[in-house]
Amino acid sequence: MQVLHSVDDPAIPELLDRGEFFWLKLHGCSNEQIADVGQRFGLHPLAIEDSQEFGQRPKLDDYGTTALLVFYGIEPDGRPVEVHFHVSGQWMITLHHGLHELLHAAQERIVRETPKTEEEAIYRVLDALTDSFFPVLDGVDDRIDELMDAMLEKPSQDQREDLFHLRRKLIELRRIATPQRDILARGGDILGRLPGLEADDARDWFRDVYDHLVRISELIDSYRDLLSGALDLYLSTVSNRLNAISKQLTVVATIFLPLTFVTGFFGQNFGTLVRHINTPAAFWGYGVGSMVLSALALLWFFRRQGILSDE
Structure with missing residues (x-):
């Protein structure tokens, strides 16, 4: 499987003629360039319009022979990465802004270990984006533990601000992860019905991503509960110190x-x-x-x- 980075790559016509699945990985495209990509690959006009406007919520639109999947990953610093997948049985096109290590890691894995099927190739990219949530959530968990230990020693205003900052971060992660979980609950069937992606194991690949998203949603909910408990601990500690002074x-x-x-x-x-x-x-x-x-x-x-x- 080849990974290409330009819509004008001379290898594209040859790959299409041979029916060989490839990944066209584009970033920083203008609206005119996205329209040109849509015209060359026969994308639906609505799919082209959606990809020209980033800031979409996670979704999966079925256009018969192609599908548009808006999917998110998370950078190590907590910034969300929005990726637009245009998928068919012959190719996978990704559109995103900026150079992100998440997609680069997925590309290296694909080049190092050639996927056996088209479904596995799509899965590897989705899996890389999905697994990017776990390090960020681990960092949130560690920070909550640190704040709770510090609050037992000496509560401060900065700790409360950190709690509210973590709460906002978890709300943003939940806003992304929950729709993606719901999409993959049924999206595996939609992607599996696309011509060229009707392999029997398609549902198994996408179910694995769905399982990871379920776990991510559960972790986010549990950390939100921990944050509520940490805020109660902060208020209780401050109240106890005030009572002692009184x-x-x-x-x-x-x-x-x-x-x-x-x-x-x-x-x-x-x-x-x-x-x-x-x-x-x-x-x-x-x-x-x-x-x-x-x-x-x-x-x-x-x-x-x-x-x-x-x-």
């Missing part, structure tokens, strides 16, 4: 309450106080001593009641 302030205020009373009492101009508290011993004994005793008594009471415990 308890400490309450203890300090309560200790100063009798001290304020003692200083206010001895600050009155009663004759008994004036005549008897007139030496350093009386000052330290009655004045300071009563305040220290009241503070120690309150501390003993708080410990006995478990108020100063860490629980």
Whole structure:
């Protein structure tokens, strides 16, 4: 199987005459070039129009002898990669913007190990795009674990922002993965009905991609639940720290309450106080001593009641 990169490649007419399946891998095409590709390969006008407007949702359109599949992969940095597949029994045309390692890896695998059937060739490209979700999801899982461990130590505003960022990323992944899963649930039959792709094992190849997409959807849902739990943990940790600070302030205020009373009492101009508290011993004994005793008594009471415990 040959992988070509130009619609003007002189090998295309020869491959079409021999009925040999090939992959035309195009990137960065203008609308005029896409229209030219459609005219040369007899693509449906609606398929040409869809490929001229990127930003499509994942879908599979059946046009009888050809089909248009809009499929996504994920770059390691989390950016989605939109690929338009035009498929027939004689060729597979992919249109995308930019140079992506995902399709390059699929191309290397096809060149290294020649597919035995057309269905296997299509499967390898779809499989490379589908499997690109797993490293990104593994990174999300590791980041959630890191955030949860850090929040138990010391919660911060940055951690909450990271949680919301991960939540947005999972929503974007789910917006892509769920439609692709639904497409492959029935898409294998549609692709398998195209002339030249009626092999008995077509459904098996596409079912494998579907199984991976089901697993991806389940992982996304489970990580969304983990994020909800992590946010609850953040709020609970912040609340517990606030309660601990409030308890400490309450203890300090309560200790100063009798001290304020003692200083206010001895600050009155009663004759008994004036005549008897007139030496350093009386000052330290009655004045300071009563305040220290009241503070120690309150501390003993708080410990006995478990108020100063860490629980």
